[in-house]
Amino acid sequence: LAPENPEFMPAIGKQTYRPSPTFSESTAAIDPAFRAKVAADSIAPCRGNGLIAAGFLEDGQGFYATANSNGNFGYQRTTNFDYTCTVRTEDGRGSGWVGRNLKDAADFKADQDIRIAMRKATESQEAKALEPGKYTVILEPAAAAGLISFMMNFFSARSADEGRSFLSKKGGGNKLGEQVYDPRVNMHADPWHPDAPVLPWDNEGMPRERIAIIENGKVANLDYSRFWAQKQAKTAKATPGNLLMSGGEKSTAELVRGTQKGILVTRTWYIRMVDPQTVLLTGLTRDGTFYIENGQIKHPVKNFRFNESPVIMLNNIEELGKPVRVAGDESNFVMMIPPMKLRDFTFTSLSDAV
Known part of the structure; x- marks a missing residue:
């Protein structure tokens, strides 16, 4: 009794895949x-x-x-x-x-x-309580990865075109080609990256390619499914399997040494959605949160709950460090993410977590 699926797409034809170095x-x-x-x-x-x-x-x-x-x-x-x-x-x-x-x-x-x-x-023993509020933070790569990987779930062209995404444009359409982030933000996907290779095809068998996702803060590409690409007269491309973010050359320790006052965050955890239209996320810090003063770790601080959007976060960049390979706790992305020094990161309350 079920009607035919109006969005059904037939299996793709024969493809050519360039092998990627996924075997060690x-x-x-x-x-x-x-x-x-x-x-x-x-x-x-x-x-x-x-x-x-x-x-x-x-x-x-x-x-x-x-x-x-x-x-x-x-x-x-x-x-x-x-x-x-x-x-x-x-x-x-x-x-x-x-x-x-x-x-x-x-x-x-x-x-x-x-x-x-x-x-x-x-x-991290003898942690002191700081008042919640907006702080300059240094997110280690693992801490930043959880927020950024969550944001990448909203790069669907369809959800943007239908008004369900932070990449939706008022009046209709999407923000492809528009300035959404700080000009220093650059992300791309590359299945043949030597340190973070992934399969050269996606779940539908579409051949992956090196593709820009964000260029100088502008949205360079959105994820068009085969159905939505056909409907919108666009070219369908494979879903990326990795996320490679550019940065500088400094380590986390070097970013700390250049910070007058701030908070070092080792990890973010239990990240959940608050508002999909702005990608406002909430979560907790854990496993080592420290107060920085005059370029040195001054003392441990009690963990915080944060309410922050990675979109806003990537508009509040002060400095980016050297990218390293990390895996998000709740994503399938292989990522190269730099440590990040950010201003006005929003901590909303204290947490009893250690």
Whole structure:
């Protein structure tokens, strides 16, 4: 009894895919001994310093294949590597975190990375309460990734054209080509990026390509589904699989040294939507939030709840650091995101979280 789907699109025809470097020999070679050493290198230093470590090492290898009755076929091997570790003080008053999302396991050193989480756990004890309000912040890449990846869910041309997006234009249409962000904001997708490669096709089998998403703060491309592209007389393009944001050359530590007063945020967590029209998000800081004064970490501060839009955030840039590979907690994007120094970041209340 169901009517025909008016938006049905037939399976795509035969495509040509340029292979991308999604397979790493060093990651594929991970064995139980490697995993045990990562666990030992994470736990032993913490135990020796009265700290408690808990985390995950998730790795794998496999393949993806796509085929249909119109003659299209694609096959590619893949590997994945993701490490996270939370370190707590024994009394539970201090917490630190470190995460690594890498292509090659050969680039990973757990015994070095765990020191980051250990230091933050130790130094985040005796946190002081600051009044909620607008502050200059430095978001570490993992902290910025959660907000930015959420924003990318709203780059659908259809939702913009139908008035359901922050990229909708008053009176109809979308903001393609318009200045929406600070001119220093540049993002693109590239399935062949050497440090963040992804499959050369999307979920419909459309061939991916290197594509600009934001150029000098202007919206360069929106995501047109095959149906919506046909309806709007546009060219359909594959959905991006990674998000690569440009930045500068400074590390997070160097951004801190150049900050007179501000707050360093290690992570953002439990991010949820408040208003889709402005991409206003709410969430919490966690695992190490610190007050900066005269270019130095002065003392830990209690965690905050924030209400902030990544669109506004990316219009309040003071400085961008060097991009690093990260994975958003609730997204499928592989991302290269810089640490960010931002003004007027909105903290609305204090949080009892550690």
